[in-house]
Amino acid sequence: MVKITDVEAKTMSGAQALVKSLKEEKVKDVFGLIGSATMEVFDALYDEKSINYIGVRDERTGTHMADAYSRALGGGGLILAGQNGPGATNLVTGLAQAKLANSPVVAIAGSISSSHVYRDAFQEVDQQALFTPITKKTWTVNRADRIPEMVQEAFRVSQEGKKGPVVLNIPRDVLSDIQDFGRFKSPSEYRSESYPAANHEQLSKAAELLRNANKPLIMAGAGVKWSQSQQSVISLAETIEAPICTSAGHGDAVPNDHPLFAGQVGPRGNVVATELAKNADVILVLGSRLGFNSTFYTYDHLNPNAKIIQVNIDHNALSRYFPVEVGIVASAGTVAKQLESELKNDRVVSTERSQWVRQFKINRHNLLAQRAEEGRATATGSIISPKQVYHAINSVMPSDSMFTLDAGTLCLQANDALHFRQSPSLFTPLDFGLVGFSYAAGLGLKAASPDRTVVSLMGDGGFGMTMSEIGTAVQHNLNTLTVVMNNHCWGAEKAYQRDFFDERYMGADITNPRFDKIAELYGAKGYAVNDPSQLQSVLADALHSVQAGHPTVVDVQVDPNALYSFRKDSFKNRSK
Incomplete structure (x- = not known):
């Protein structure tokens, strides 16, 4: 068999082409559980020393590993379910989890031989139908020579816009098929690194609302973490003197020891952050849907009279649960930088805003002191x-x-x-x-x-x-x-x-x-x-x-x- 380590070789198996494609994607770690449906892949991984294989005990937990891995690095978490049927079905819980977390997991699942489909074959499951509702996209690869193309598509789709998990089902005959492959592309050739921004009208309107606010609040969500824009949000908050709360599950959107940090809002959060949201007159929502865990879809944790500026990479998230004054389809980090630039010369802060921030800091200090006393x-x-x-x-x-x-x-x-x-x-x-x-x-x-x-x-x-x-x-x-x-x-x-x-x-x-x-x-x-x-x-x-x-x-x-x-x-x- 042709060795994948031969960089000049163009004739290789589908499995070797798969591993070569993963290498082009700079995949460093593969979580997986060995199975007979993908033995060709494991044999190809044996030769690829730049990829570290981490064998897990269950495909579900392996998917959670790939999920957290992707969230930590912004992508690249990969789970290999070596066996079709039960090995693939064990992915379901982990992929459903990753989809609701918008985590760009790439799953590769072995599948039965193409000639055995619809014959009630051993361990046959319609994996395409199984994964479609719980992923951003699912493909079944029908030809070995298309493996590089579909690996590229999997990584691109998982990481673009609103992120999410994807699945490649690859039949065992496709993995073993020998084909002539052309040049393998690098990610820079087929993935854009550009991030959408607010247009002039949106930016001006949002800046004016923040400029005139007496009780402004920034709510940071997952979009701040995905765009690695923590410092941009802090700079904006310091510029306009606004407390920062976060949506549920994203209390790390900014460092917790920053003096303007209030904690998580809503039923999963704390009373100080929630009171801010219930009394703010303008709320800038950066990278959050204002979803269930933060709001329960009610105004119990938000001021119904607040003017909301909502920024989200996903158009469907804007105004979905609460009406907004300004809705911007863009990267949270990009808009935070735009607003900071627009408002950086506004140094006149109202007395009411100063008092708003001063009282918040007192309340936050008291909450932390109370927690420390209870925790001793x-x-x-x-x-x-x-x-x-x-x-x-x-x-x-x-x-x-x-x-x-x-x-x-x-x-x-x-x-x-x-x-x-x-x-x-x-x-x-x-x-x-x-x-x-x-x-x-x-x-x-x-x-x-x-x-x-x-x-x-x-x-x-x-x-x-x-x-x-x-x-x-x-x-x-x-x-x-x-x-x-x-x-x-x-x-x-x-x-x-x-x-x-x-x-x-x-x-x-x-x-x-x-x-x-x-x-x-x-x-x-x-x-x-x-x-x-x-x-x-x-x-x-x-x-x-x-x-x-x-x-x-x-x-x-x-x-x-x-x-x-x-x-x-x-x-x-x-x-x-």
């Missing part, structure tokens, strides 16, 4: 509260830390409680509300950013779903620090049963092993915390363990009664 460890022998866990993490973890969270009541509280000092540093399931995301996402982050500290926070239920990936962490030196808040229950659901179903508990309680001991059996390091006075010292030891090159799991026994019903709106029809 109490006397030995007391029960560990989630607030104490968050406070200890904030106290111990370095400023470069990246955090992954699950859904569920404990992690939802952590969304706004943790400190995010470098962007990007917060990775959550976002709108899919997925339990079982955090641990695998942390491994993907560590692969993407090996020099940064990665902390995965999750409940015992979600960790139990995904702890087999400890083996992946150990095998591939993905040294993350995982904190399992172990309350021996499905906390969100138990809270609903407590608050709305007369404490008629069914299926809410679970039995767990010692997760620190499970970690040790895999060859990782394990720690256990049963007392709040131990939290900071144990987390410091765990951090040293990670820095010494060991994947580390900390089992923290938290108060099983520290539950909170986030979705009270869902049970308005019930009373105790």
